[in-house]
Amino acid sequence: MISSENIEGYFGSKAHHDAWISEAIWGHRLERQSLEAILLEFLGVAEGMYRQKSLLQHTSPGQNIQYQANQSLQLRNLLFNNPMMEEIHRNSDGSDEEAWTKWLPEIESSANVGKHLHRNFEYLRKRFERFSSLVNVVKLLRGISMEAASERDWDSRFIFPIGPAALYEPLRITADEVKSDRAVFTRTGELAYLMLTRASEQNRTRLRVALEPTFNPDTARNRLLLRLISLPEPDRGDTKGGTYLPYRSHPAYDRFANDIASVLELKLPEHDAYYHLQPLIAFHLYLYAIETANYWVGKNGIPTIVCEIVADRPDLVRKASVNSYSQNDALGVRALHVLIKQLLSDPDIEEKLQSADLDNEAKTEVLFQHLAAKCSLKRAKVRASNPEEFRTEFTLFSEKLYQDGTGEGVKGLAKASGLASPRGTTRHRYAPTDRLLQALVLANVKQPIEEGAFLRLLFEKYSLVIGPVEASQVVNSYLYDDTDFKRNLERFTQHLLGMGFAHRMSDSCTYVENPTSPEL
Amino acid sequence: MSIQLSKGEKWVRLLRGYAPVAENDANRAERVDELASDLGVPKISFQHPAKELLDAAFPTDSGVFKNVVLTGTAGDGKTALCFDLINDLNRTIPNKSEGVQTITVETSVGLRKLTVIFDVTAWREKSNGHLSPSKISTLTRMAESVYGFDDEFFILAVNDGQLHEVFRYLPREVPEVLRQFETEIIKLHSKGQKSFNDRLRLINLSWVSSEEIMRLCLNAILDRPEWKCFQEESRNPLFSETSSLRRNYLAMNQPTVRKRLATIARLADASDHHLPIRGILCLITNSLLGHPSSSDTVLKPGLETADVLQLNPSHLAGFHRNFFGENLRPVNRNKREVYRFLPKLRVGDETTGDLDELIVFGSRDDELKSLYDSVIRPDPYSQRNPELEPLVESYIRGDMTEEDISRFLSEVACERRRLFLSVSDKDMEELKLWRTTVFHHAGEYINQILDNLKQDRPVPRSTILKIVTGLNRIWTGLLLTDSPLDAYITTGLDMTTSPISDILLAQIDIFGDEQPGVEIRKGSHHTIPEFLIRLKGKESCFLLSLPRFEFLCRVAAGAMPSSFSKECCTDFMALKQRCLRDLQVSTGSRVINLIETTEQGLVQKTPIHLADV
Secondary structure: OOOHHHEOOOOOOOOOOOOOOHHHHHOEOOOOOOHHHHHHHHHHHHHHHHHOOOOOOOOOOOOOOOEEEEOOHHHHHHHHOOOOHHHHHHHOOOOHHHHHHHHHHHHHHHOOOOOOOOOOOHHHHHHOOOHHHHHHHHHHHHOOEEOOOOOOOHHHOEEOOOOHHHOEOOEEEOOOOEEEOOOOOOOHHHHHHHHHHOOOHHHHHHHHHHHHHHHOOOOHHHHHHHOOOOOOOOOEEEEEOOOEOOEOOOHHHHHHHHHHHHHHHOOOOOOHHHHHHHHHHHHHHHHHHHHHHHHHOOOOOOOOEEOOOOOOOOOHHHHHHHHHHHHHHHHHHHHHHHHHHHHHOOHHHHHHHHOOOOOHHHHHHHHHHHHHHHHOOOHHHOOOOOHHHHHHHHHHHHHHHHHHHHHHHHHHHHHHOOOEEOOOOOOOEEOOOHHHHHHHHHHHOOOOEEHHHHHHHHHHHHOEEOOHHHHHHHOOHHHOOHHHHHHHHHHHHHHHHHOOOEEEEEOOEEEEOOOOOOOO | OHHHOOHHHHHHHHHHOOOOOOOOHHHOHHHHHHHHHHHOOOOOOOOOOOHHHHHOOOOOOOOOOOEEEEEOOOOOOHHHHHHHHHHHHHOOOOOOOOOEEEEEEEEOOEEEEEEEEOOOHHHHOOEOOEOOHHHHHHHHHHHHHHHOOOOEEEEEEOOHHHHHHHHHOOOOOOOHHHHHHHHHHHHHHHHOOOEOOOOEEEEEHHHOOHHHHHHHHHHHHHOOHHHHHHHHOOOOHHHOOOOHHHHHHHHHOOHHHHHHHHHHHHHHHHOOOOOOHHHHHHHHHHHHHEOOOOOOOEOOOOHHHHHHHHHOOHHHHOHHHHHOOOOOOHHHHHOOHHHHHHHHHOOOOOOOHHHHHHHHHOOOOHHHHHHHHHHHOOOOOOOOOOOHHHHHHHHHHOOOOHHHHHHHHHHHHHHHHHHHHHOOHHHHHHOOHHHHOOOOOHHHHHHHHHHHHHOOOOOOHHHHHHHHHHHHHHHHOOOOOOOOOEEEEEEOOOOOOOOOOOEEEEEEEOOOOOOOOEEEEOOOOOOOOEEEEEEOOEEEEEEOOHHHHHHHHHHHOOOOHHHHOHHHHHHHHHHHHHHHHHHOOOOOOOEEEEEEEOOOOOEEEEEEEOOOO
């Protein structure tokens, strides 16, 4: 997996990076990003590729995948930068003329539509018979705002992706310029897309067939969005790219692709599939992150994930779950150390560092130059007076860079996917939410499957441990108690039964079933 | 040992064989036969409700046999059914020591070979982690018979869990026909289907109604002539007038009580929780014989019992306490599925103002006194705790310690349970006793839905309206009227499962002129009825289980769906997704109709055009 044949270097400039360390292991980049933003970024790049007629074409790590994202600025101004509309409507006492006359100058003075569009909203007057109809549409669309509780500026607020026109990128808009905001779309959604482009041809075809209809601009809901945009298509920004996924092949790619395709193939009504895709994408990104780290530390596959189905009281399952989360959380730093060791072990450099001709300052400079070439380390980032100190400082700097960036991102993925939580305790542990469990059933169950077989599947495919059979194989004896794991399994069953995702035949047999499967 | 026992004591010894004690002999059918034979007392027996079904697969007049897979919960009577069949077809005594027996059956068209696999316990012995070659060969022959034309037939009697276990331990390389058989049988089992072709039938004993089993078991135990021991052996403390066994027997023998017990079994069915024969026999025998002061918490013939009965007040072993397993030690109780089910009903655990007022103030309040005297006071079999009255007295005076309060609350809950099991149907309604359980609307579910469907009568409009009210509120997220004319199928602009789904997709006239838009009908292979929604020739239906009905009623009464139960809410959202798919409704391409509610909960539509004016 981490052999040089399977890894290709980054195609772009690393000038803007303090150092290229986590990126070399996990890609550019995994960073903290909300569940909603991951889905929107993922769909956004997929929609861009769909327009370029290259949706889910195979990619390689050395390739710069570029696309133009929608900006839909008029739509966004109307939804999130239009505070006076309802008040003007209320005060106009039903007079359309008065409302239009007051509102149009108001929006035209406050809106910011970038350089390519004019601040002219007259087109709306022609499209809506009455001002109240416009107000109704705006209210309706505001009703599907995502992350409504967040305090983001209007240029980084989203609505549910009911059509391609709603798949726009977050922006930083000032009087002078309109720029993509990489603090909201951190590339994690783009990384998810790249993972899928490296899945098998069969899985990519399945995904393409299932995704294409969602990008059709001629659906009823997209037409509703387009009524608020003056042009026949949404306005778009400059071409963007630069996201990097190091591995040509990875077990995560097909595992992820298969699950996403399975959920989309259920053909759930309207956009219901997105509800399940959100936790699934985050879950698979998390698995990719810890599995990759596991390979770097010399092991294979996904490390064990012991899950507590939340209990009222602490027991050994909780301890095992906390322990398993902590161990997997530490894998990132361990992987980083392996990479640092690789970076620093170079015979030429060693020879120079042993040389009596160079003083400490010169040796430190040699080390810096080596790392600057190898991982784009910037001069001001690590300061030391001798090589030994430099090594230590570089390691500390790398760890901090990881903890603040990818490390935070990976923790965020575990939490956002619903896999990890500190519920009822002070420490994080694996305690999957009902929503994640539902998504896993939808992704894996077509025909009813006996619960034991389902648990085996979860274990073999994702290393998830819930019941005593799997736990007895992998959980340390001092953290294993048969009764506690049986109770954990019973809670799991009860959750599935309560949600209508299982059917109990008798005390010895429960079928897990997917109530939305056409084959049920 | 049996020589020293009296007739009554032998009968009690036999009953203990079914009770939740260590030497529970009913765990295996063959052991019951041995016990009954040792004691010289016929075992508890009745014709199994599935016997006719099994017999029908082996008609000797036509010789057109079927292969049968007989599944169910452990203790559902599979082995006993197989033994009876072997006896009936071959007039031989079954060979109980082996798990498999092959017999030859004479039919009008010639001889048929029948292999009955009635016990796969021995199959656990594996060779290299797989079933042994001889077992694989037997299964393969069965598979070949299912898909072939042989005159050899099979019965495979296994628990639901064992069914999967048997196939799980097949090696990778087995004949294709066996894999085909595995796929088909698991499919039939999981989907509740009964047959795949003319040569295979699945009989799942979990489909047999628990209510019917309860009635049969009650009759089989309470109507036995051995109970004359109460007259003939009244000097034996076990059968004396003050014995808890005698009092419990008399209490349980009341028609109202028998009916109530059958109703509880009916609730189990309605909650999709099958009670097997063994579980019900355990429940009944423990209700009769349970005593918390007895060494293993169940009375036994002998000297110890005389002391237990003499030294402890009989109310401690009251039938209403034993029935819920109060006499059992937690470990013993939790081992048995039936006692894991009963607490889920939470009988007596929920407080109800009117009933509690009657229990506490009934004997002191002139207005309540006559009702108290007719319903609460009667206790002909001394089941009530005599300490309840002093506790009530202290409660009224406000003179209680923390410990007293906890004891008082526990005894009031117990009194609610006594009343729940013993009062008439009329008093059950008047005192709103269903409200002391988790299923406040169980009475309505039974009377208005199950009873009417059983007698091929339609479910009353008021019940349908209540269901539709709940459904409208859950599926739209809006507080719609409680007297709807229509069922509203809606979606959110984002998802169909959006908490507020205010885009109207279809409006279904509940009672319709030509055909009702919604209907409750008998379940096709289930004791649980189905709720059906029709739209333009298309149908969607879901099982209307008691928990689902309760959720709908609570929401119809004003509860917020997601705060009342997140799990139920998720369940109904999945049902909604299926319903939309089955009815094939989606948003219009030109106009969407937004719905809002008026103050009266009526629907107001606002059209929103998708195209420009």
